Amino acid sequence: xxxxxxxxxxxxxxxxxxxxxxxxxxxxxxxxxxxxxxxxxxxxxxxxxxxxxxxxxxxxxxxxxxxxxxxxxxxxxxxxxxxxxxxxxxxxxxxxxxxxxxxxxxxxxxxxxxxxxxxxxxxxxxxxxxxxxxxxxxxxxxxxxxxxxxxxxxxxxxxxxxxxxxxxxxxxxxxxxxxxxxxxxxxxxxxxxxxxxxxxxxxxxxxxxxxxxxxxxx
Numbered sequence: 001x002x003x004x005x006x007x008x009x010x011x012x013x014x015x016x017x018x019x020x021x022x023x024x025x026x027x028x029x030x031x032x033x034x035x036x037x038x039x040x041x042x043x044x045x046x047x048x049x050x051x052x053x054x055x056x057x058x059x060x061x062x063x064x065x066x067x068x069x070x071x072x073x074x075x076x077x078x079x080x081x082x083x084x085x086x087x088x089x090x091x092x093x094x095x096x097x098x099x100x101x102x103x104x105x106x107x108x109x110x111x112x113x114x115x116x117x118x119x120x121x122x123x124x125x126x127x128x129x130x131x132x133x134x135x136x137x138x139x140x141x142x143x144x145x146x147x148x149x150x151x152x153x154x155x156x157x158x159x160x161x162x163x164x165x166x167x168x169x170x171x172x173x174x175x176x177x178x179x180x181x182x183x184x185x186x187x188x189x190x191x192x193x194x195x196x197x198x199x200x201x202x203x204x205x206x207x208x209x210x211x212x213x214x215x216x217x218x
Contacts, residue, residue: 050135066118
């Protein structure tokens with residue numbers, strides 16, 4: 001009987017040892033996985049650009065439909081303004097006097113994009129200073145994310161999304177590559193035309209690869 005009790009006690013100790021080792025191994029395994037931060041894409045608009053420029057006015061005598069015009073110089077990389085886009089023109093010599101203007105023409109030099117803005121201003125002298133504010137937003141978009149979520153290689157643009165999959169320790173979180181088409185982009189954010197059904201990784205403490213197991217902060 002004493003021998004049997006000894007074997008039982010030994011068996012219990014061994015079982016506890018195995019369970020402890022298993023828990024330690026799993027914990028060690030999980031804590032050494034790459035840590036990612038995830039998010040759900042948002043819907044809304046993207047601010048493509050806004051420019052506030054001081055310029056000088058010019059009286060119009062042609063058929064533009066405006067009494068005055070002014071020109072502003074923008075970088076050649078700006079490609080989202082078009083004729084008839086609205087602008088706000090402030091007459092600097094007249095306190096709190098703001099007019100609605102419109103882009104009447106777009107031309108190019110070797111160094112700049114030139115927007116001509118037409119506006120109405122009665123009894124406003126030629127050559128007076130004006131402040132022009134012009135901005136452009138996209139239409140309503142879905143799947144907007146921070147630029148840190150976007151990756152590119154020779155195959156194109158892609159994201160990492162987090163999925164639940166069966167692994168050695170049961171259900172685990174795995175990152176999967178998702179190829180996407182970028183619909184619109186700014187310096188801070190972008191939008192894709194693809195449907196996204198899983199949380200998107202926007203930050204990681206190490207380099208990721210397709211199929212890699214991770215832990216995350218929601």
